[in-house]
Amino acid sequence: MESGGDVEAGFAKLQGEDFEYFMQTYSIILGRNSKNSAVDVDLSSLGGGMNISRRHARIFYDFQRRRFALEVLGRNGCYVEGVLHVPGHPPIKLDSQDRLEIGDKEFYFLLPGRSILGGPIGPRNHGNIYQTDVDTGENKQADVRTRVDREADNQQLLQLEENDVVSSVASLLSDLCGPGDWMPMEKLHSELVEQFSDVWHHSRVRKYLTPEDHSGQESQGKPWFGLLVLLKKYPEHFVVNTRSKGRVVLEFVSLIS
Incomplete structure (x- = not known):
């Protein structure tokens, strides 16, 4: 699940206790792999339990609204910040540090604290570019990227x-x-x-x-x-x-x- 090399970056990041996934395309599918198809994030192999559908959810960038969103595909639904969403609901807006629960797997959706596309980024030990302090609103505001x-x-x-x-x-x-x-x-x-x-x-x-x-x-x-x-x-x-x-x-x- 980790990107190779010294620099690990993406448009967004999924962070769990035992995994991290860097979103490097504008749309990814979460679910479980099968003989006939593969998903971007195999939650079943990460301990998501028996209630993970092959195509359980899609996280994508909504170009019209200029924000990330989650679309529920699996019949058992998923939780975003403790609220259950099921198939047929409109896509849910995702903010940095939102807590997601799919099956038995809990993880966070994180956006970079600064641009990851505007220039080079130092090695990992120079600091985490993603917003991971989920406790304080002040830190959340301080890490918002600039308009540029x-x-x-x-x-x-x-x-x-x-x-x-x-x-x-x-x-x-x-x-x-x-x-x-x-x-x-x-x-x-x-x-x-x-x-x-x-x-x-x-x-x-x-x-x-x-x-x-x-x-x-x-x-x-x-x-x-x-x-x-x-x-x-x-x-x-x-x-x-x-x-x-x-x-x-x-x-x-x-x-x-």
Whole structure:
């Protein structure tokens, strides 16, 4: 569960009595490993007991609200600061030092006390960058990162999000199109909506498949407009072609082989 090397860092940290996990991606799954699938944090192997589901909970960065949150997936639910949450509840906002209980496992969610992305960090014995004093509100406030540091972290997370969406689109195009084939943006959008229908609430998907972040004449009637803007940023992966049919402008995309 520990990161290798002298520097151990992440966007956030899970800290239990006998384990620590550094969250180095914007979304992780907690649960138990099985023959057919693996999770990021195997709570079953850490003594979580018999009530751990294979996919019990997801901790992720909510890009729209700019905060971390926990989504309950397992039927037995989990406790956040002593409050039970079950599947179907909206994602729960996570603050640094929140106490989580899943099955028989209790641990804390911790955010860095200062930016972990803005520059180099010294070895571990130079001090713990994570907020671990869970007793005093004064220390909690004193360790809050500055606005500049938060922006640096947010930019890093946004880039990870964007890279993940681009990879998903490339995989889908390679499955549906041959070399040199063109796919209408409307069809690509429909395929992605269907593919991600079960996680539609996830901002990673919504951001690029709805026009809510884009206004103006050019985006009207085009729910794929955000996706189109994203693909144009990566000419090394995608070719976007525009064709006019009367007053209607049609967009097509092809994957560079």
